[in-house]
Amino acid sequence: MTTELAAELAELKEQGLYKVEVPLSSAQSAHIDVQGRRVVNLCANNYLGLADNPSLIQAAKDTLDRWGFGMASVRFICGTQDLHTELESKITGFLHPVTQGEGGRPPFDPPAPESSQGEGEWDTILYSSCFDANGGLFEVLFGEQDAIISDELNHASIIDGVRLSKARRLRYRNRDMADLEEQLKASQDCRRRVIATDGVFSMDGYLAPLDEICDLADKYDALVMVDDSHAVGFVGTHGAGTPEKFGVQDRVDIITGTLGKALGGASGGYTCARSEVVEMLRQKSRPYLFSNSLAPSIAGATLATIELLEQSDSLREQLNENTRWFREEMTRRGFEIPESDHAIVPVMIGDAVKAAAMADIILAEGIYVRAFSYPVVPKGKARIRTQMSATLTREDLEAAVAAFEKARAEAG
Template sequence: MDGRELLQFCSNDYLGLANHPKLIAAMQDTAAQFGVGGGASHLVCGHSSYHHQLEERLAKITGRDRALLFSTGYMANLGTVTALLGKGDHILEDRLNHASLLDAGLLSGARFQRFQHNDMADLERRLRKLPADGNRLIVVDAVFSMDGDMAPLAELAALAQKYNAWLMADDAHGFGVLGESGAGCAEFFGLSQQELPVLMGTLGKGIGSFGAFVAGSEALIETLIQFARPYIYTTAMPPAVAAATIAGLNLLSEEPWRRQHLQELIGYFREQAQAFALPLMPSNTAIQPLLIGDEQAAMALSAALEQRGILVSAIRPPTVPVGSSRLRITLSAAHSKADIDCLLAALVEVLAA
């Protein structure tokens, strides 16, 4: 960065796959064969054999009937919610949902409510008051991107069944990381397609490539193909990206040590941070926010860390509520315990200054 080498703790490359030789080779080889661009939208002539293979792999990994590729997670959320809901329907979202989900809810035309973060009593109270007519969709982040905590998906699934609602989970920060095989939140919580009918995941975080997908039933995917405008009216991801993603999915099973190592680092970091009395927020995922509060103080701490060779971005309003500015530390399987020790030493130093 500006000629300096920094130790980075703010990327979403949770498994350290973005620079893996197998992903690089897959992208290079496929670009040599198919070229650089996607060429057209999926429904015109942009859907290659690599896209098809990738969708089949994603469906199998997540235990769903089918999967559909989107160019970004933002587009996947926007396309899915607006395809499923309209005027006369109801959408209930966690207050801390990602901006793309909040935007999707507002754009859908459905009656939009936000329940208190991970508060099942508040959600049930709102569900109980809904009129009988119209479709109902409960939408949450599986792992909340700024706090790092997880949604209680099993409880949410039970409420969805009780009140005749669909449940959608944005697994952007869980896919590839959560679950015994890295299949994400559905595997972690043991939720079937019926219990969690709408599953979105991204491919540019745990998998190390780019793009997103929605997985679910045959009816869901056919509905999205016909009505999800961000899918229909945009160029498909390049086939080379799809090929690199397939290589990333292969590594989920070939190199399980990455998930194991990441979990060990998370435990080690939290244990050491507690010993140093660092103000960590409660999280058992790779996202480890350090709550600072004041916006200027968070920016100053980020700058002080950068001077010491550590790159950690400060997150401030409007991304997070006023008074909750933080250093959003993210861990990766590419880190070592020595890297964690280096980060901890720098944090202790700048917080004491």
């Protein structure tokens, strides 16, 4: 077997598909040490720059002192601390806020429910990752009588989660509402139907049109599930993600997400839904039942993260400003940038060899980026995906633009 695997690995290298891990010699930050150099980091999911935030590091240390290092148990045996239930409640309140008076988060009245699905309160269940949250969702809720209608560009974790279910599987073209409606019509004989989509598509920075999706879901009596990993914390008026941005917080039935991007960048995931849905997941979701509980230090630091975001919008506003400036400046310099206002800013190159060559030149200029090509993205759509962070300075972004221009000239 080892000989066969060696041949397959060699083939991956020949095809340019072999993934190389480059160890960092520093904390994750806007500036990192790579291969003996200090460079600007333009490719992390560290949207709010919280991965090395001193207050969150201190919160993690304080949690270690009080709650210990690990749980050594799954949740239903002896792996649930008050800390876990507090974080679940905090996430629920962040994604589905109630009107508040003085202090804390600005007052916000969520829209009145328009969906016919479920009357229970909202609740949240923690997982060790969003991959596990998606992997443990569909087989619990949807069986042979049901249908799952999935956007063609959904994250691999949704695809794998859908495969575990015995439900009928349908796909619709990315963000194509006419095609989605055709799949809804084709599945009207099913007991339950759910439309599954990423809130933000990570290779392009496109947002799913959740208002239109919810309108179709209401029309055809379907549920809506959103993986909002690349949005929660910074998209929407208060950072509650794409459902907030599109005004459909109470019309999206199931939200999954991660603690490993904007919310501190460590690990962990969650599913937020009506309480009956969450309770069924606690009873039957295999990644939840058979995986260790989230480490206390992560739970404690994430609580501190959400409290920080509830108290101030400054990081979100700075991220939006960085994103706006970089998108406008790169477009002005003639680079092809897919239209969006998201902090994922792909620079479209087309040719995979040129994209890789440009990424090497840009790194030599002190800007850390990575090129993406087939099969991660379609053939002929190679790109360098950049990601903005609130802790990047204007000087960092100006240096990045200059490095892209030099790379374009040298790579032809």
